[in-house]
Amino acid sequence: xxxxxxxxxxxxxxxNDLGYTKADYEGSISSLCAGCGHDxxxxxxxxxxxxxxxxxxxxxxxxxxxxxxxxxxxFLGKSHGFNSVHGRMPSVVTGAAMAxxxxxxxxxxxxxxxxSIGMGQFAHVARRNLNMVYIVMNNGCYxxxxxxxxxxxxxxxxxxxxxxxxxxxxxxxxxxxxMGATFVARSFSGDKGxxxxxxxxxxxxxxxxxxxxxxxxxxxxxxxxxxxxYEFVRExxxxxxxxxxxxxxxxxxTDYKPGxxxxxxxxxxxxxxxxxxxxxxxxxxxxxxxxxxxxxxxSGSILTGxxxxxxxxxxxxxxxxTSQRPLNELREGDLCPGNKMLENINASxx
Amino acid sequence: xxxxxxxxxxxxxxxxxxxxxxxxANNLFAKALFRMGLPVCPKNIFPSNIQGLPTWYEVRVSEKxxxxxxxxxxxVLSVNPQSMAQDIQDVEPGGYFIYDNTKPLDLRLLRxxxxxxxxxxxxxxxxxxxxxxxxxxxxxxxxxxxxAALLDMDFKVLTRLVEDQFKGKEKLVLPNIHALELGHQxxxxxxxCPIGIRVQSSDKVGDKILLDGNTAxxxxxxxxxxxxxxxxxxxxxxxxxxxxxxxxRRVRIDPGTGRRNYAIVxxxxxxxxxxxxxxASWNGARAFTATSGPGLSLMSEFLGLAYFAEIPTVLFxxxxxxxxxxxxxxxxxxxxxxxAYASHGDTKQxxxxxxxxxxxxxxxxxxxxxxxxxxxxxILMTDLDLGMNDNMSEPLAWDDDRVFDRGKVMTAEQLEEGxxxxxxxxxxxxxxxxxTYPGTHPSKGAFFTRGTSRDEYAIYTEKGExxxxxxxxxxxxxxxxxxxxxxxxxxxxxKKADTAVLYYGTSEESSREALDYLAExxxxxxxxxxxxxxxNQEVEDFIDxxxxxxxxxxxxxxxxxxxxxxxxxLGPDKLKSVLCFDGTPISARNIRKQIKQHxxxxxxxxxxxxxxxxxxx
Numbered sequence: 001x002x003x004x005x006x007x008x009x010x011x012x013x014x015x016n017d018l019g020y021t022k023a024d025y026e027g028s029i030s031s032l033c034a035g036c037g038h039d040x041x042x043x044x045x046x047x048x049x050x051x052x053x054x055x056x057x058x059x060x061x062x063x064x065x066x067x068x069x070x071x072x073x074x075f076l077g078k079s080h081g082f083n084s085v086h087g088r089m090p091s092v093v094t095g096a097a098m099a100x101x102x103x104x105x106x107x108x109x110x111x112x113x114x115x116s117i118g119m120g121q122f123a124h125v126a127r128r129n130l131n132m133v134y135i136v137m138n139n140g141c142y143x144x145x146x147x148x149x150x151x152x153x154x155x156x157x158x159x160x161x162x163x164x165x166x167x168x169x170x171x172x173x174x175x176x177x178x179m180g181a182t183f184v185a186r187s188f189s190g191d192k193g194x195x196x197x198x199x200x201x202x203x204x205x206x207x208x209x210x211x212x213x214x215x216x217x218x219x220x221x222x223x224x225x226x227x228x229x230y231e232f233v234r235e236x237x238x239x240x241x242x243x244x245x246x247x248x249x250x251x252x253x254t255d256y257k258p259g260x261x262x263x264x265x266x267x268x269x270x271x272x273x274x275x276x277x278x279x280x281x282x283x284x285x286x287x288x289x290x291x292x293x294x295x296x297x298x299s300g301s302i303l304t305g306x307x308x309x310x311x312x313x314x315x316x317x318x319x320x321x322t323s324q325r326p327l328n329e330l331r332e333g334d335l336c337p338g339n340k341m342l343e344n345i346n347a348s349x350x
Numbered sequence: 351x352x353x354x355x356x357x358x359x360x361x362x363x364x365x366x367x368x369x370x371x372x373x374x375a376n377n378l379f380a381k382a383l384f385r386m387g388l389p390v391c392p393k394n395i396f397p398s399n400i401q402g403l404p405t406w407y408e409v410r411v412s413e414k415x416x417x418x419x420x421x422x423x424x425x426v427l428s429v430n431p432q433s434m435a436q437d438i439q440d441v442e443p444g445g446y447f448i449y450d451n452t453k454p455l456d457l458r459l460l461r462x463x464x465x466x467x468x469x470x471x472x473x474x475x476x477x478x479x480x481x482x483x484x485x486x487x488x489x490x491x492x493x494x495x496x497x498a499a500l501l502d503m504d505f506k507v508l509t510r511l512v513e514d515q516f517k518g519k520e521k522l523v524l525p526n527i528h529a530l531e532l533g534h535q536x537x538x539x540x541x542x543c544p545i546g547i548r549v550q551s552s553d554k555v556g557d558k559i560l561l562d563g564n565t566a567x568x569x570x571x572x573x574x575x576x577x578x579x580x581x582x583x584x585x586x587x588x589x590x591x592x593x594x595x596x597x598x599r600r601v602r603i604d605p606g607t608g609r610r611n612y613a614i615v616x617x618x619x620x621x622x623x624x625x626x627x628x629x630a631s632w633n634g635a636r637a638f639t640a641t642s643g644p645g646l647s648l649m650s651e652f653l654g655l656a657y658f659a660e661i662p663t664v665l666f667x668x669x670x671x672x673x674x675x676x677x678x679x680x681x682x683x684x685x686x687x688x689x690a691y692a693s694h695g696d697t698k699q700x701x702x703x704x705x706x707x708x709x710x711x712x713x714x715x716x717x718x719x720x721x722x723x724x725x726x727x728x729i730l731m732t733d734l735d736l737g738m739n740d741n742m743s744e745p746l747a748w749d750d751d752r753v754f755d756r757g758k759v760m761t762a763e764q765l766e767e768g769x770x771x772x773x774x775x776x777x778x779x780x781x782x783x784x785x786t787y788p789g790t791h792p793s794k795g796a797f798f799t800r801g802t803s804r805d806e807y808a809i810y811t812e813k814g815e816x817x818x819x820x821x822x823x824x825x826x827x828x829x830x831x832x833x834x835x836x837x838x839x840x841x842x843x844x845k846k847a848d849t850a851v852l853y854y855g856t857s858e859e860s861s862r863e864a865l866d867y868l869a870e871x872x873x874x875x876x877x878x879x880x881x882x883x884x885x886n887q888e889v890e891d892f893i894d895x896x897x898x899x900x901x902x903x904x905x906x907x908x909x910x911x912x913x914x915x916x917x918x919x920l921g922p923d924k925l926k927s928v929l930c931f932d933g934t935p936i937s938a939r940n941i942r943k944q945i946k947q948h949x950x951x952x953x954x955x956x957x958x959x960x961x962x963x964x965x966x967x
Contacts, residue, residue, distance in 0.1 A: 057796060060633070060788045073798060073810070080788035082632060083800040084625070085655055091622040095629025095637060097789070098578045098613040103633075103789050121625075124618040143744075281851055316615075323609040327577040327788065328634035332754055335575040337601040339748040346571070346745040349559035350385070 003029045004077075012156065017053035025049045025056055027077040029069070031193060037189030037215030037230075038137045042075040044192050045106070045135070048199035049076065052245075059104045060096055064089040064118060067144050068110030068137035068215075076106075087118025090125035093132050094316075100326040101317050104203060105132040112142050115151040115170045122172075126179035129207045131315040133199070136172055136210070137189070139217035140228035147220030158225035171266055173307055174293050176210040182313035183209035184289065185306045188233050189216065194305060197272075200245035201306065202214030204266040207313035215303065233302060240292075241276040264311060274306060283308055352444040354424050354467055355546040358388055358413035362425040364498075365437045366490075369401030372429070375490030376407040378515070379497060380740065382508045383411055384560050387552040391417040391859070393739050393935060398585070398678040404433040413554055417742055418859030421939030424547060427667050435459055443474045446545055448493075448500070467541060474532055488529040495533025501545035505534060506550055559707075563736035564640075566668050566707035568593025569746065570714020571638050572601065575754050576664070578637035579614045580626030580648075582645060585678050586734040587668035588638035600754065620645035624652040624665065626895065631662045632799060634759070634787035636718045638664035643672045643685050643747060646729075653727050654693025655801040657824075660774070660783070662721035662757070666714070669733040674694050681734035683855055684905035689729045690883055690913055696821065700831055701883040702730045703854040707743035709881075710736065713836070715748075715797060722757035722833050725782060733904070735856045735935040760784040765794040771798040773808040774820060781827035809830025830882055835882035838889050841865075843874040849927075850876040850892070851945070853902040856935060861902050865940035868945065874901070875945075883913065890918055893925075900945055902928040905937050 005026055013021040025046040030039050049059065056078035065086035072081045084092045093105050109133035114122045114136050125134070140153040149157075150275040152172065153165040176184050183205040195213065202209035214233050216222045222229045228237075246263075260281075262274040274283065280295065282288040289308035296303040323330070354360070366372035373394070380392040391410040397403040410420055428437045428449040434456075441447050443463040448454060452469025460466070471492055475485040498505050509527050516522040537543055567590045568865075571579065581591045595614055602611040617623035623639045630637035641649065646667050656663040669685045671677035692699050700720065704713045710732060717728040758778075762770055765786070771794065774783050783806075786795035797808040803817040804810050811817070843865070853861040858879055865875055878892045893899055893914070899910040908927040914920060928944045930936035 055792060058789055062629075078717050078793055078796050079797050080786075081798040081800075082629075083798065083802065084628075085651055085801060088621060088625045091617065091625025092632070094615060094622075094630035095578060095580060095626035095631070095635075096633040097629075098580075098615065098626070098636070099630040099633035099635030100787075100789065114760065120618055121622055124622065128615075226571050317613075320613050320615075321608070321610050322613050323604060324608070326629075327611065327613060330575075330577060332575065332752075334611055335577065335602070336573050336748070336752075337597075338750050341601065342569075342573075342748050344747045346557075346559050349561050350555075350557075 007027055016050055018055065020050065020053075020056075022046060022050045024078070025076055027072070027074045030074040032067060032074075033219045034324040035218040036067070037139060037213075038071045039074065039216055040138055040189040040192065041135065041195070041213050042071050044199055045075050047192070047316065048203065049194050051196070051204060052106065052200055054203070058102070059106055061106045062089050062096065063107065063108040064091050064110070064113035065070055066110040066113045066142070068108055069113055070264065071137065072108050087113050087116070088121055089113070090118065090121035090130075090134075094125060094128065094130055097130055097132060097316070098322070099328045101131070101322065102326050103132075107132055107134045109136050111136060111138045111140060111150040111152040111172075115172060123175065123179045126176050126181040126208050126210065128316045129180060129182055129313060131206055131317065131318070132208060133202045134208065134210045135199070136212045137215040137230070138172065138212055139215050139221055140226070141217050141221040143217045143220055147217070155225040157227040158223070159221045160223050164225070166282070171293065172210065174213040177290055177293070177308055181210050181308075182207035182246065182310035184308040185210065186212045186214070186302070186304045188214050188237055190230060190234065190306070194239060194242070197243040197245045198306060201243055201272040204245070204268060204272070205309065205313065206267045207310065207315045236300065236302045237304050238278070238296065238301045240278045240281050240303060240307060243275055243306055244273040244275070246271045246273055250284055253318070264309070281307070284311060351463065351465065353546040354442065354444040354446070356424070357710065358411060358549050358552060360411055360424040360547045361422060362409050362411075362427065363423045363437070363440065364407040365426060365428045365430045365433050366405050366407065367430045367432070368396060368399060368403055368405040370490070371487040372405070372490045374405070375494050376409070377740070378491070378508070378511060379494045380409045381560065382498075382503060382511050383409070383549060384555060384742070385507050385511060386504055386549060387416045387556070387743055388413060389417060389554050390560070391419070391742065393419065393735065394933060404430050411549065413552055415554055416859065416863040416938065418861070418863055419937040420863070421934045421937030427497065429489065429493065436680045438464065439789040446547070450514050465545070467500070467545070469493065469533070469536060470759070474536060478532065488525070491526055491529035492533035494823070495530035496537040497533075498530070499534045499543045500541065500545050501538035501552070502548040505530075506652045555742070557745050558742050560744055561707040562589070562738055562740050563704070563707045563710040563732050564589040564668065564738060565593040565745065566710035566743070567640070567714040567730070567732065567737070569597055570711040570717075572597045573748055574636065574715035574718040576636045576638050576718060577612050578626065578630035578635050579612070579639070580623045580630070581614075581619050581636065581639050582617050582620045582623045582641065584620075584642045584645050586638040586670055586738045587642045587645070587666065589738065590666055590668065592782055618646040621652065624649040624663070627663055627665070628652060628656050628661050631721070632788075636722070638666060638717070640666040640668065642668050642670050644675065646685055646689060650688070650692045653699060654695060655729045657693065657697045657699065658695070658801055659799050660725040660785075661799070662725055664717045664721050664728050666730045666732065668737040677933045681732070681856070681935055682904050682931060682933065683731070683733055683857070683930070684909065685731065686905070686909035687907075687912060688874070689731060689858060692729070698828055698884070700724065700726055700835060702728065702836065703881050704730065704732055705736070705855050705858040707736070707741050708746060711746045711935060716836075718754040720834060723755050723782070724756060724827070724834060725785065726827070726831070732857065733856055758782055758784045760786050760790070760795060762791045765791045770913050771795050772806045774804065775806040776821070776823055780830045781823045782830060832884050832886045835884065835886065837886045838881055838892065839879040840888070840892060841877040843869065843876050845874040847874045847876045847899040849899070849949075850878065850916050851900045851902055852878050852880060852893070854880045857902045857904060860938040860941055862934050864941035864945065867938065867942045871945075873949065880910070885914065885917055893918065895921070898924065898926060900926050900928050900948070902941055903938070904930050906931045
């Protein structure tokens, strides 16, 4: 069942440029377990969309199957949503994005949905550089079927059932980089300060933007011995830096230490400001991104923050040279060549 | 020795090696006959291979206009030693076996009831050409030239055809005409021409065209307004998207901006291809995919979603011989059941059965209207025979005043006015509900599409009564669908007949021919061609009006018969099967034989259970 959040709100909730309060971006009441990391991510999505002043109905939210994939019900209640089949969200988004390039596409998936059954579609949507934000709510286990290890569970990590995982983990950020993703980030559901600006930057990026968000499963994978527990992630996360999202025409007010900050202008004129902490990482260089990921894997720490971004990204519409007018707006006159052409074709077939 | 004598009525089979350029020469031969005003029916019988294996090209010529396979071969033109032993066996007694006698014929292969004609094709080529590729290519053209003499074809038609075919590549015209002349000259000088079988110009073609069904489907998608094509390569459906792309490049590139009013995505697999179609259709574009049996199996999961969530989906299924990889380059109508009930749970899918290229075009375009009007998958069921062979067809036509039927879509204005919106709320009583495109209205009309159960307002629910209500509405929608899908075509034999035949798709032509044979013998049968599933009332009435109905189809398990029995709750005695499933198109002689066997004897055991291998020719 879905239950709507009561409409009553504090009268002085802050409004954004469109006059919307944060409540205008919320969805139904979550039916996930209390304390689930996914709910925090939903909250971060709400905040990001509100702060970016996006029109909710111009966003389409799509998902696959699993706990993570249920979450689109819990944010953006005025957006169309699509809870598709297991592991196949990327193909549905691809078709949707081809039909209407003017909407923003937000895909939500889980580690089972992405790294196992949906691995093929995940790899190929990254490779096609579809203009979308792909958020993985990554808890290393199959929550909805009671806690089996998923393909992102670290080797040696033990879930509530107690047995340590014996297989190597799939690193979704590394995979996305390898497949040609043009925006790759990792974050933690417990770190809204980092996650919200990352989501905003991803939404402004033109092309495929992955955010792998570690999101502890409080019921099956939040125990000692698990590398996807709140405690473990808090202790082992190392951020690449901080990201500030600066909307169009607004002044940058924060002071950054010279040499460690980058300002990146996005295609809509807004900019993101990166403040690097990790001296080794050049987030505009794929090789550097891969090396840094590997270094952190070796040292047992979890690299979070923006890992890679291609500033010259060309998305699938650019590559296919599709019309600027959304394909779903084209009518008979644009599409149907008429009988005269058929007569010519007939003549050539006699 | 007896010699088959006939005018404008024969079957010739070319036995070639694939990858040697024989296809274009054989096409030239068929097209020339077509241009002489003779109905032709060319069929490519080819291996799942690129180079080196035996391939055959059969051309039926019939002044009476029979376009199906007749059965039997009057002339074999053999240039492939690999298959020669079998090829000579396939000639009808009194027929003709034409071969390359540069190497003498193995005497063990000789038949004394067949006319053997030798033409030293290799020798002629070796004398004329130095380049090995030229020797190979022109050998094919030379035998076409020789056939022109043997059959008394109008040589000018051939040379004009060569000029037309190489328009823009004039350098190739003369060498090809020269090769034709070499063959023609050799035959006229060394062989008594014409042989007993000959042709003469006629006027039986009219304004018809020669076109393959897949190209017609691609054109249907263009005219039907498809803007998104998502697909994964698979024989025999690949040329559907090839054709769509070819014509899209011609008519869908905006002359001002140079940008494309279409998007073609070659997916990573069929799972993804159908997902893209569903996503695009959900978002208000017309989209399609094309596939064959293995792809259909992979797409089943998504077809269930599209059925249950009621998302328009267009799927062109070009059937081939299954199960599994089966015979990828041979034809069958064997996906009927897996398409009709595709996906787990209670599902029923709409099927269309075109039987000509014209119908591929018409149904192809219609699919998009039906999908959006009915908000469900439309699976167009063609096959390799129709899809990849040139078929003689009525010309294609389009009504320029035609408007796409976009179905029930609630607009921003309606939402603004306060019209009630429930995605699964049946407001009109036809069980079809209104949908909204994403992005329509800032605060109204958004809903969550899902494969899980939900109520009339698309809110998730596991209440049994809500689920049941929805499933029953889908059954009522099924009744509505019957009013929209193409009805059957009924042919009354003109006599009082209590027996009839029923066929669909590519079984039509051979069935009609078989009925003529039977009528000549005093056996009269009414006929009905089913063109869609769900079956309309007319289908039920027709079956009711006859004591017994033969269901003619190209699969082992009598799949359409099973579907008819299930949907109409008929007993096994009412419907009898006439089947062919060896991978070649069903022939008229085969149908006549099976019906006669059945009429004369045991009426109790369903015929298809008695079929033994090799008995389907």
